[in-house]
Ligand SMILES: [Zn+2]
């Protein structure tokens with residue numbers, strides 16, 4: 506598994522920003538450069554494909570064997586629709602479409618792409634027919650088997666471009682190990698906490714938790730903020746997950 510980008514919408518250094526953090530990142534390079542969100546689970550599956558996907562493929566490995574993308578939500582830093590046409594232009598492709606998974610109301614963006622001709626020159630329906638891409642709908646709380654992974658999207662407290670709640674993913678491998686991909690999220694919804702508790706009761710605590718902490722040390726956002734977490738609410742979230750048994754103290758680390 507590999508993080509290809511962890512940098513939220515604007516990335517660091519932000520192209521238009523001359524603040525101290527961005528200046529430092531430009532100078533230092535390396536891990537100080539934060540690309541837009543993308544996470545590779547294995548060769549076949551990734552979560553999100555945002556605005557930096559070209560450069561990420563150059564730096565971290567091509568997407569030739571990639572079969573599917575699980576989109577957390579429809580914000581542009583997570584879903585760069587140009588990826589459809591870029592796959593279309595590839596001369597030698599893996600057989601079968603690139604499966605694009607969208608949860609709940611986020612799936613409506615497929616129809617928006619089909620009907621709006623400025624999107625990829627209006628060729629989205631044709632690309633579906635030709636097997637370049639394929640939109641697939643997931644439902645919150647419904648588990649789907651995808652090769653080695655059992656995938657269950659749970660609603661996040663973060664609203665995307667279609668008015669959808671983001672999908673955070675509970676991912677279980679064949680060996681039973683479980684991880685939760687919690688971004689973008691904000692303070693978890695009660696129904697999400699409850700589902701995680703139920704899963705924990707059967708399968709034990711999470712092995713891995715991946716969380717956002719987007720607002721860093723920004724003060725005064727409250728302990729349970731909507732949309733995004735910060736360092737304080739992220740810490741409070743870890744305590745809440747420990748209290749509910751979703752994380753165990755043995756595995757807890759920040
Ligand atoms: Zn800056």
Ligand SMILES: [Zn+2]
Nearest residue numbers: 578580663689
């Ligand atoms: Zn977002």
